[in-house]
Amino acid sequence: MADIRVLLSEEQIDKRVREVAVLINKDYAGKSVHLICVLKGSIFFTCELAKRLDMPVTIDFMQVSSYGSDTVSSGVINIKKELDESIEGKNAIIIEDIIDSGNTLYYLRELLLKRNPESLKICTLLDKPDRRVKDVKVDYVCFEIPDEFVVGYGLDYDQKYRNLSYVGVVENLD
Numbered sequence: 458m459a460d461i462r463v464l465l466s467e468e469q470i471d472k473r474v475r476e477v478a479v480l481i482n483k484d485y486a487g488k489s490v491h492l493i494c495v496l497k498g499s500i501f502f503t504c505e506l507a508k509r510l511d512m513p514v515t516i517d518f519m520q521v522s523s524y525g526s527d528t529v530s531s532g533v534i535n536i537k538k539e540l541d542e543s544i545e546g547k548n549a550i551i552i553e554d555i556i557d558s559g560n561t562l563y564y565l566r567e568l569l570l571k572r573n574p575e576s577l578k579i580c581t582l583l584d585k586p587d588r589r590v591k592d593v594k595v596d597y598v599c600f601e602i603p604d605e606f607v608v609g610y611g612l613d614y615d616q617k618y619r620n621l622s623y624v625g626v627v628e629n630l631d
């Protein structure tokens with residue numbers, strides 16, 4: 458088992474998710490929102506955030522390929538799981554776990570905009586601004602983090618560590 462250094466505790470994440478939910482509740486007051494959970498990394502974040510939203514909420518899931526077992530983003534996304542429902546006319550919010558190079562989000566946003574949502578925003582748990590290659594506007598960021606590979610709270614390394622209740626840095630990647 459690798460050593461994992463805690464970067465963001467469960468308490469810190471919980472507090473911040475509540476704060477961001479308050480912002481979203483304000484921005485969408487009187488409207489409904491359609492959350493697009495980008496699998497698999499965003500599952501925990503989507504659930505925790507959704508529980509704190511007080512307008513009518515619907516949730517759909519999409520999976521796009523980014524990292525495999527290595528730590529390099531490809532730049533082109535491949536849809537592994539398509540949304541079940543149309544987003545036309547909806548106030549959609551893409552829920553991401555982390556924005557790194559920005560490649561995934563850039564292409565995903567372009568793709569979804571073509572489907573005529575009423576609005577499309579982006580909400581991410583983590584942002585690594587130092588690594589950005591593609592300029593993509595992110596509407597809600599819970600935490601900016603340094604350029605380190607993190608796991609937990611949904612994020613994986615080679616499909617492991619998603620179940621950690623906190624976000625941590627793997628000290629000895631093998």
Ligand code: IMP
Nearest residue numbers: 523530556557558559560561606607612
């Ligand atoms: P991007 O296309 O480079 O922005 O990559 C975004 C995707 O890469 C995220 O949705 C994650 O799945 C994955 N990713 C990027 N950085 C990390 C990390 O530090 N830990 C785990 N997954 C990461």
Ligand code: MG
Nearest residue numbers: 495498554555
């Ligand atoms: Mg992701």
